[in-house]
Amino acid sequence: MALKLHHLNASRSQRIVWLLLELGVPHEIVHHKRNETTRLAPADLKNIHPLGKSPLLEDGNIVIAETGAIAQYLLAKHDTANRFHPAADSADFPRYLEWVHSAEGAVFLPGLLALYTGMAGITEGPVAQMISNERDKVAGYIEAHLSKHAYFAGENFSAADCLMGFQIVMTDAQGGLARRPATKAWLDKVTARPAYKAMLAVGV
Ligand SMILES: N[C@@H](CCC(=O)N[C@@H](CS)C(=O)NCC(=O)O)C(=O)O
Structure with a gap:
């Protein structure tokens, strides 16, 4: 099953869209729109994760929040050749x-x-x-x-x-x-x- 990214407009989940595209990993993007007045995410995002914030990544029955955690998860699974993150024994x-x-x-x-x-x-x-x-x-x-x-x-x-x-x-x-x-x-x-x-x- 393809990875599913819950993306909120004008938000920091752009960073994960960008990373997914750099990695070239097949994925689906589910778009969510901010409330025009409050700028908050729509309530239905709370059905995916209790905090109801974006980005959220779904991988089968796994749901991950937090940009850094999502990036680390993607890199661990899809960047085994270290094209987009230095290996632990690298000086970088x-x-x-x-x-x-x-x-x-x-x-x-x-x-x-x-x-x-x-x-x-x-x-x-x-x-x-x-x-x-x-x-x-x-x-x-x-x-x-x-x-x-x-x-x-x-x-x-x-x-x-x-x-x-x-x-x-x-x-x-x-x-x-x-x-x-x-x-x-x-x-x-x-x-x-x-x-x-x-x-x-x-x-x-
Ligand atoms: N530290 C979290 C922050 C997530 C976050 O606050 N996302 C914002 C978008 S920039 C959001 O969903 N805001 C809408 C809301 O709080 O309702 C991360 O990096 O993923």
Whole structure:
């Protein structure tokens, strides 16, 4: 039975669509649409997984949530030749792991906090400043890394690039890469990949 990915529009599940296309694994995409007002996922996603969030991967009777876990599952089963993730004995492996986990952690959290506080009208004051400082620190770290390496895991494209992509596309859309030439060069390079373009065609 083909893998089934539950994809929500305008969401970070784009990263798993992209990874599936890079891997070339047969799959089916089930599209779910955000509520136009609340931006939340439709309630029927809770029938698949209690949290009702996307991405969700179904593999037969297995259901997996969390982008990083889904990526790790796909790579373990469908990237046995290590085309998209370094082997555990590779010198790139620790750096790869760090970025894969940062994608939802250190990198995503300040952006999410900025979104929520912005929705609550908190755009000035100590909390807004703290979040802004954190975003700058993370963006500076990414820029420094990509000034020295072609990709997140080192000199080869990997799933870490797919997982970091969504956040960096969002930062670029907000004008955040104006002072980050290495990050912008990385973005131009990875978004030119056929699988990235195919992901956009699937529907963001
Ligand atoms: N840490 C989770 C986050 C999942 C998540 O929050 N997904 C968002 C889309 S970006 C979502 O489904 N939001 C709709 C909702 O919460 O109703 C992951 O990486 O998979």
